Amino acid sequence: MVVNTNPNMVIVGSVAFDSIETPHGKKDKLLGGSAVYSSLSASILAKPGIVGVVGDDFESKYCDFLNSKNIDTSGLIKTEGNTFNWGGKYEEDMAQAYTLHTHLNVFEKFKPTINENYKAVNYLFLANIDPVLQMSVLDQMTNLDFVLLDTMNLWIDIKKDELINVIKKVNAISVNDTEARQLSGEWNLIKAGRLLQNMGPELVLIKKGENGTIIFYKNDYFIAPAYPTTETKDPTGAGDSFAGGFLSYIAKNDGVDFDTIKKATVWGNMVASFTVEEFGVEKLKELTEDDIGKRIDEFKKMISF
Numbered sequence: 510m511v512v513n514t515n516p517n518m519v520i521v522g523s524v525a526f527d528s529i530e531t532p533h534g535k536k537d538k539l540l541g542g543s544a545v546y547s548s549l550s551a552s553i554l555a556k557p558g559i560v561g562v563v564g565d566d567f568e569s570k571y572c573d574f575l576n577s578k579n580i581d582t583s584g585l586i587k588t589e590g591n592t593f594n595w596g597g598k599y600e601e602d603m604a605q606a607y608t609l610h611t612h613l614n615v616f617e618k619f620k621p622t623i624n625e626n627y628k629a630v631n632y633l634f635l636a637n638i639d640p641v642l643q644m645s646v647l648d649q650m651t652n653l654d655f656v657l658l659d660t661m662n663l664w665i666d667i668k669k670d671e672l673i674n675v676i677k678k679v680n681a682i683s684v685n686d687t688e689a690r691q692l693s694g695e696w697n698l699i700k701a702g703r704l705l706q707n708m709g710p711e712l713v714l715i716k717k718g719e720n721g722t723i724i725f726y727k728n729d730y731f732i733a734p735a736y737p738t739t740e741t742k743d744p745t746g747a748g749d750s751f752a753g754g755f756l757s758y759i760a761k762n763d764g765v766d767f768d769t770i771k772k773a774t775v776w777g778n779m780v781a782s783f784t785v786e787e788f789g790v791e792k793l794k795e796l797t798e799d800d801i802g803k804r805i806d807e808f809k810k811m812i813s814f
Contacts, residue, residue, distance in 0.1 A: 516558030522636025539789035543636035546746035547753030555757035560584035681712035754780035
């Protein structure tokens with residue numbers, strides 16, 4: 510794979526081909542995966558490097574595309590077999606993805622190895638993978654300032670102890686409302702957020718889809734509404750787009766305080782609002798900082814009073 514930049518943030522996660530069906534159509538073999546969505550979102554402000562695994566079917570054109578977006582792919586390993594493939598379907602409200610198939614393929618034996626170009630990078634996004642692998646990544650990094658972690662209900666069900674051990678070591682965790690309740694054991698999201706903070710991270714981000722994001726930072730909390738897009742075609746990757754956008758804003762400002770975190774959350778929400786307007790990563794291909802800035806200006810008018 511190609512060394513394209515000197516990355517200032519590292520993303521560890523899946524690279525996949527997705528087959529997606531929504532009320533707006535059906536698409537096969539879309540470039541996807543958590544590392545792809547989050548790195549494309551991050552590349553608008555930062556220089557991300559990705560760590561993942563792909564198969565023989567991952568043609569060079571896909572790496573060429575990622576490199577063209579200032580994404581370093583030197584941490585992307587190509588091995589014999591097929592790339593991870595996921596198929597999902599959304600009903601009319603598109604609030605939940607129904608999995609039609611999951612073929613892990615080469616991703617089943619993925620063991621992330623951090624290359625020398627990445628080890629001293631300050632900002633890390635641990636996307637949704639086995640918490641044992643997330644811990645192995647933390648052990649390989651040498652100069653971290655800020656780590657954002659994502660997870661899912663599967664790991665909360667089957668590897669909760671291992672997940673909690675990782676949570677203790679990160680600065681921030683990003684979960685949806687269902688995961689926050691499951692992990693904390695508390696239905697009320699304000700109480701759930703505080704309980705998650707007690708596990709270790711000073712920052713907790715609870716994503717509520719079209720209802721926005723709740724942020725808990727130290728003793729403060731903030732509610733960021735979502736941008737009310739009218740063109741939702743495919744929600745796949747919205748959470749990873751948010752995470753990539755959020756962390757890239759933190760990395761660009763090279764510091765963490767409550768004001769920066771609030772702005773980063775709104776930035777991440779705006780990036781995600783573009784992602785859902787087309788299938789796969791199509792909307793992220795040409796998205797610019799100016800596009801997001803204009804949407805933030807519209808958003809300010811909507812919520813100011």
